[in-house]
Amino acid sequence: MAYQYSASFLSKCRHALALLLAMLGGALLTGCGGSGGATGGEAVKTLTIASIAYPYQGKQVFNGLNGVVIQQGWLKDQLAKKGVNLVFTPVSTAVGGPLINEGFSGKRIDFASYGDFPAAIAVAGGVPLKIVAPVGQGQDVYIVVRKGLAARSIADLKGKRIALHRGRPWELPFSKLVDSSGLKLSDFKIVNINPSATPAALESGSVDAAVLLSDGLLVEQNGIGRVIWSTRHAPADWKMRAELFGRADFVDAHPDLTQLVVDAFVRAAAWSSDEANKAEVIRNAARGALPERIVAKDYANSGIPWRERFSPVFNPAVRTHYRSVADYALQRGLIRKKVDADALIDERFVDKALKDLKLEQFWTHEARS
Known part of the structure; x- marks a missing residue:
């Protein structure tokens, strides 16, 4: 990791x-x-x-x-x-x-x-x-992939760089998704940065995906990335x-x-x-x-x-x-x-x-x- x-x-x-x-x-x-x-x-x-x-x-x-x-x-x-x-x-x-x-x-x-x-x-x-x-x-948590990346699921992100601000509430649902998919956090390159810096990192290609709150929807609307998953499709206790x-x-x-x-x-x-x-x-x-x-x-x-x-x-x-x-x-x-x-x-x-x-x-x- x-x-x-x-x-x-x-x-x-x-x-x-x-x-x-x-x-x-x-x-x-x-x-x-x-x-x-x-x-x-x-x-x-x-x-x-x-x-x-x-x-x-x-x-x-x-x-x-x-x-x-x-x-x-x-x-x-x-x-x-x-x-x-x-x-x-x-x-x-x-x-x-x-x-x-x-x-x-x-x-x-x-x-x-x-x-x-x-x-x-x-x-x-x-x-x-x-x-x-x-x-x-x-509150819902979103996974957003950078523009141009063909990934459709968490499995497609294996080995990729994922922006995740460690120790923050949205780390838990991400971890639960990883575990439920038969993967481990060590299967990804975790980049520990603040969400405010994430859009620039996605746009520059410094990271391939990010774990965000509702700001993930703004990233998608601005054409920087695409939402591929959210806790909307997970059990209620997965939400932040x-x-x-x-x-x-x-x-x-x-x-x-x-x-x-x-x-x-x-x-x-x-x-x-x-x-x-x-x-x-x-x-x-x-x-x-x-x-x-x-x-x-x-x-x-x-x-x-x-x-x-x-x-x-x-x-x-x-x-x-x-x-x-x-x-x-x-x-x-x-x-x-x-x-x-x-x-x-x-x-x-x-x-x-x-x-x-x-x-x-x-x-x-x-x-x-």
Whole structure:
């Protein structure tokens, strides 16, 4: 298995990381170090939620349920009644997982909406986390081959150079596809680069294929490559997942504040699940990220009904998925300590939110195949 990094790419990453750390450090400090490490009877002055954000019209914007929670303002108002300030901390996609893990480790953030792999790595490293709410039912992963390559399946890519950002959530579905095809990762030349650098690599022929999220559809639309596979045609637990994670010590010490946070995300999920809000949801999801037509196509390709796409329900596929993540990360040496996936899941807050908001029958509870 080959790991290839260009000097210019690494230089850009180091520069971007330095700038982001400086910017984020100030943002985190503004939140008084998240809850200030408050536990037990200590008063919480600031509650901090970290999530991926995008530059848009001169500012950082939060897409998805985070953006809806901010727009609705309900959580901010409820926390203010308790004398708690709400801070949303923006994190770049380039360094999202590692930076969020560092924030959790240093108790500078209390909650984060981010992906499965980075969270498993944090827990294995001794950072106690809890999944307090799903933030949807998964995102599709795409395999794109460069223009002119005749490959039609993963088997056709044997011996080829594949761009795969290692340790990121989309590595798991790719690995499952490889295993299910009777192949091994060592059958490919894995090129470890950030997705933002992938289109140029495909266009120049530096790589033959790439594993991407919905940006794979943009690559195809721009004529740089062609999608040959997606998790649309795989079991539900193959999709890349992101959840609302809470710092376990904060969750256990402040269940009342945690409940408010989960209530807000369930409210945002219900609003987003309404067909009447579909156009606005797509418009907001595209801000600073991808063209609206690509976001809409990704949603349509998923095969998930609109209402179910934003479901916060812990259906069986969630537990199955995190068991797979834990097993894979350990087997591939990404973590050294086994993560107890079942202990990671904390359903009590979503259950109460669904009951209190009278949404118990709003979403289905079964896993999709």
